[in-house]
Amino acid sequence: MMDTLSPGFGDPVADSQACFRAVLDAMSRPGRVARVAGVVPPAPLGVAAAAVALCLFDHETPIWLDPRADACADWIGFHTGAPRVELDRASFALALSLPDFASLTAGTHESPEQSATIVLQVASIGTGSAFRLSGPGLRTPTVLRVTGLPDDFVARWDANRALFPRGIDLVLCADDRLTALPRGIRIEEG
Amino acid sequence: MKGYNFAYLDEQTKRMIRRALLKAVAIPGHQVPFGSREMPLPYGWGTGGIQITAAILGASDVLKVIDQGADDTTNAVSIRRFFARTANVATTTRTDEASVIQTRHRIPEKQLNEDQIIVYQVPQPEPLFRLESSRIETKRMHGLADYGLMHVKLYEDIARFGQISISYDYPVMVNGRYLMSPSPIPSFDNPKMHMMPALQLFGAGREKRIYAIPPWTEVRSLDFEDHPFRAINAPDPCGLCGATDSYLDEVVTDDKGGRLFVCSDTDHCAERRAQGHIGADGMRDAAE
Numbered sequence: 001m002m003d004t005l006s007p008g009f010g011d012p013v014a015d016s017q018a019c020f021r022a023v024l025d026a027m028s029r030p031g032r033v034a035r036v037a038g039v040v041p042p043a044p045l046g047v048a049a050a051a052v053a054l055c056l057f058d059h060e061t062p063i064w065l066d067p068r069a070d071a072c073a074d075w076i077g078f079h080t081g082a083p084r085v086e087l088d089r090a091s092f093a094l095a096l097s098l099p100d101f102a103s104l105t106a107g108t109h110e111s112p113e114q115s116a117t118i119v120l121q122v123a124s125i126g127t128g129s130a131f132r133l134s135g136p137g138l139r140t141p142t143v144l145r146v147t148g149l150p151d152d153f154v155a156r157w158d159a160n161r162a163l164f165p166r167g168i169d170l171v172l173c174a175d176d177r178l179t180a181l182p183r184g185i186r187i188e189e190g
Numbered sequence: 191m192k193g194y195n196f197a198y199l200d201e202q203t204k205r206m207i208r209r210a211l212l213k214a215v216a217i218p219g220h221q222v223p224f225g226s227r228e229m230p231l232p233y234g235w236g237t238g239g240i241q242i243t244a245a246i247l248g249a250s251d252v253l254k255v256i257d258q259g260a261d262d263t264t265n266a267v268s269i270r271r272f273f274a275r276t277a278n279v280a281t282t283t284r285t286d287e288a289s290v291i292q293t294r295h296r297i298p299e300k301q302l303n304e305d306q307i308i309v310y311q312v313p314q315p316e317p318l319f320r321l322e323s324s325r326i327e328t329k330r331m332h333g334l335a336d337y338g339l340m341h342v343k344l345y346e347d348i349a350r351f352g353q354i355s356i357s358y359d360y361p362v363m364v365n366g367r368y369l370m371s372p373s374p375i376p377s378f379d380n381p382k383m384h385m386m387p388a389l390q391l392f393g394a395g396r397e398k399r400i401y402a403i404p405p406w407t408e409v410r411s412l413d414f415e416d417h418p419f420r421a422i423n424a425p426d427p428c429g430l431c432g433a434t435d436s437y438l439d440e441v442v443t444d445d446k447g448g449r450l451f452v453c454s455d456t457d458h459c460a461e462r463r464a465q466g467h468i469g470a471d472g473m474r475d476a477a478e
Contacts, residue, residue, distance in 0.1 A: 013196045017248045020208045024246065027215045028389045028404045029304075056212075058205055109333035113213040113222045136218050136365050137404035139385075165367065169216045182216035182404075184365070 008054050008079040009038045019055040023171060026180035031133045031144035033125055033179045042072040044096065048173035049121040050075075056117075057082040057092060064090035066097070093118045098150050101160045101168050112165040115183070122148030125174040130190030137182070143190045144179065146172060157187045197244040197277040203227055207245035207400070211391065214402035219364030220332070221315050226398040236269055237395030239292050239311035246307060246391075247273065247290060252280045254288035259296040259437065259454035266294070283457050295358070297379040299436045299458040302388035304405060310373040312394040315401060317361045317371040337369045340412060348417055357422050363410045364403055372409075378421040378437045383409040426451045429471035431462035 009015035015038030022034035041050030050072075057063055057080035064087045065073055076082065076094070087093060087103045098120055107115035128147030131154070134140075150156070160167050160183060167183030181187070195201065203225070210224040229237040247253070253273050257266040261283040269292060270281050282288050285298040292309040302308060318328045321339045331337065340361055347355045354360075360377035364370045372380060373392060383390065383403065390403040403409060413419035424438040429450045436458055438451040450471055453459035463472065 013201065014249060016201065016205075017196075017246075020204075021246065021248060024208075024211060024215065024389075027212050056205060056209055058202060060206065061209070110329045112217050112220060113210070115213075117212070136407040137215075139387075139406040165217050165220060169212070184216065184218070 005075050005078055006040050006042055009051070011038065012054075015039065015051070016055045019051040022178060023052060023055065023180060026171070026178060027137075027169070027182050029137045030135065030181055030185045031131075031138070031142045031179055033144075033177050035176050036178060037176060042075045044069055044121075045072050045075075046121055046173060047176040048178040049094065049119060052119050052171055052173060052178065053092075053094060054079055059083070061091040062089055064093040064095075064099075066093075066095045068096050069094065090116055092116065095120050097148075098153065098156070101156060104168055106160075106163050106166040106168060109166065112167070115166060115168060117169045117171060119171045119173060121173045122146055123174060124148065125172055125177045125179055132188045132190035133181070133185055134188075135185040137185070145190075146174075148174070154187055154189055157181075161186065191276045191278075194276055196249075197247050197273065198230075199227065199241065199244045203241075204245045207241055210400045211242065211245065211402065214391070214400050215389070215404055217368075218403050218407050219368030219370040219401060221399040221401045223398055224400050226395045229395065230272075231268070233396035234313065236265060236292070236294055236311035238393030238397075238400070239294070239309045239395075240269060240272070240393075241395060242309045242391050242393040242400065243269075243273065243290060243292050244277075246309075247277050247279060249277070249279065251289045252282050252287055254282050254285065254291045254457075255293075256291070256296055256298070256455075256457075257294045258439070259298075259458075260456045262456060284461075285455075285457050295374045295376075296437070296454060297375055297382045299433075299453070299455045301382075302386060304387045306388040308386075308388050308390050310375075310390065310392045312371065312373045312392045312399070313396070314359075315371055315392065315394040315397050315399040317359075317369050332368060335367060337363075340369060344412060344414070344417075348414070354413070354417065354419075360419075361412050363412060365407050366410075369412075370401065370403075370409075376422070376437055377411065377419075378423050380409070380411045380419070381421065385409075424451045427469060428453045428459060428462075429469045431459045431467045431472060432469035433459070433462055433467070 036051045059081040062085040063082045104116040124147040170181040255266045255270040257263040285300045294311045359374040411419040441450040
């Protein structure tokens with residue numbers, strides 16, 4: 001048994017900037033896939049999910065951590081300082097399977113930014129079920145392939161999208177790859 | 191720079207701004223509050239834009255800063271030097287060489303590309319502030335997408351002056367949902383925001399708001415069917431480069447009524463002159 005935690009970013013300033021630009025790029029151009037690096041993650045997290053956590057979580061962001069990722073709770077706690085809370089109070093949910101959108105806070109009409117973001121680690125990005133994306137950020141519809149989303153994902157996303165400008169944003173991570181689906185994007189079975 | 195973090199701001203502040211930026215991109219046109227920091231220059235000098243630039247900038251970025259279109263005025267020179275010193279990034283005056291462009295009150299003439307980010311300095315993010323002074327009230331109006339007040343203002347302009355009397359900071363609807371201030375850019379620049387390939391970020395330091403327009407997003411200047419939006423520009427071509435499609439500044443040249451109209455975008459004008467375009471008042475020697 002290992003008693004020591006693995007380190008966070010090798011170069012905290014440059015690595016978190018690079019990770020942020022990858023997330024910003026993906027959020028601006030939904031479905032665009034970027035690679036991130038700079039961290040040796042503790043199981044069960046992949047590089048991308050761990051990097052996003054280091055990049056965006058801190059003591060100001062209560063997080064919900066998937067119980068199946070308990071093994072990395074100490075690592076997240078030590079490196080980010082983010083308090084662990086129930087799903088309905090979390091700013092970020094770090095999940096290994098998609099939680100029910102309705103169990104997270106979607107913000108209010110006057111302050112839709114007070115909504116939660118799900119960082120979801122999936123099996124793979126670039127292979128698997130095809131989803132057709134359209135909306136702001138995309139000149140023409142694009143196709144995103146993901147393995148690891150639930151079968152009823154499109155219906156659940158439609159319900160989330162109907163709340164706009166309220167709603168949940170989704171960051172998808174698999175190994176060292178990530179992409180994002182902001183709340184306003186239209187998703188169809190591709 | 192010794193004694194300071196990369197790009198001046200501490201990492202905690204950058205994370206806070208980065209989270210606000212992601213929300214702003216996810217809700218195009220919506221003003222997201224953020225914990226604006228005190229910067230080593232006063233509010234009104236672009237502290238909102240500087241904080242956004244500091245939060246996004248990386249070592250490999252190439253930064254361009256313009257003030258009213260010009261690379262060589264005080265505000266632009268100061269901010270460019272600020273980031274050259276605190277982040278050691280490469281800087282440029284060439285629009286097509288930059289990866290990040292911070293701007294005060296103009297959009298470059300050259301079309302921006304997919305790999306660029308433009309950061310606007312915003313003095314007043316609330317487009318309704320002259321019509322409704324209460325922030326609580328304007329927030330509610332945004333929540334309900336109730337923008338009747340702005341339409342009435344435009345209608346009253348037409349009734350009184352025969353036209354919409356807004357020449358800069360002309361209000362836009364973003365993605366058909368949020369009324370947004372484009373910052374005090376001339377209305378001439380408004381059409382460039384529509385379906386722009388680059389990501390557009392807006393920072394208001396004093397007012398502590400961040401908002402954004404993702405690439406390829408609909409941005410419509412408010413108007414009426416019988417009074418369509420039209421951009422206003424000086425009637426003359428640029429005196430130095432002869433351009434007829436760029437936004438022009440009027441320069442008083444003497445005390446006898448002399449006027450010179452020149453491109454507000456200095457990079458655009460210099461590039462055209464380098465290509466051999468000479469305006470009516472342009473000196474052939476200076477161009478060569």
